[in-house]
Amino acid sequence: MERTFLMLKPDAIQRGLVGEIIKRFETKGFTLVGLKLLSVSRELAEKHYQVHRERPFFQGLVEFIISSPVVAMVWEGEGVIASARKIIGATNPLNSEPGTIRGDYGINVGRNLIHGSDAPETALGEIALWFKPEELSSWELTNKPWIIE
Ligand code: IDP
Numbered sequence: 693m694e695r696t697f698l699m700l701k702p703d704a705i706q707r708g709l710v711g712e713i714i715k716r717f718e719t720k721g722f723t724l725v726g727l728k729l730l731s732v733s734r735e736l737a738e739k740h741y742q743v744h745r746e747r748p749f750f751q752g753l754v755e756f757i758i759s760s761p762v763v764a765m766v767w768e769g770e771g772v773i774a775s776a777r778k779i780i781g782a783t784n785p786l787n788s789e790p791g792t793i794r795g796d797y798g799i800n801v802g803r804n805l806i807h808g809s810d811a812p813e814t815a816l817g818e819i820a821l822w823f824k825p826e827e828l829s830s831w832e833l834t835n836k837p838w839i840i841e
């Protein structure tokens with residue numbers, strides 16, 4: 693079953709939006725299989741964002757991610773990677789549709805609340821980077837027949 697890595701960034705935690713944001717993935721019908729709050733090391737932040745290492749915003753982004761705790765999560769479900777990206781919205785919250793997380797709660801690209809894996813390969817790599825296998829639990833929603841035909 694498809695899995696994605698989602699991270700609530702420090703602004704989401706500081707603004708008290710953890711519950712609001714997690715609720716959106718729960719009520720959509722996806723399954724939470726991993727969850728932890730942690731203070732991120734510089735090494736982990738740099739690894740996570742290494743694809744952006746040459747970008748002018750890289751250093752500021754790393755400083756932001758390590759500035760205050762984040763909530764790291766793995767969610768499971770058919771099509772969860774692309775669907776989560778839609779629920780999250782465009783990178784710049786000013787361009788994100790209302791109804792998306794970034795569209796509803798943000799106005800600045802450097803404070804866009806949440807990260808979501810962008811493809812199957814990146815999801816696999818990010819899950820392995822942030823979680824040990826034993827930190828993930830496979831389980832079945834008891835109301836699954838009421839969500840999936
Ligand atoms: P994504 O989070 O929507 O996948 P990416 O292009 O992968 O967006 O960029 C990663 C993160 O880098 C963004 O979520 C945002 O926090 C930050 N970022 C991207 N572009 C800019 C920028 O132009 N200025 C400041 N921060 C940026």
Ligand code: MG
Nearest residue numbers: 807808809810
């Ligand atoms: Mg990205």
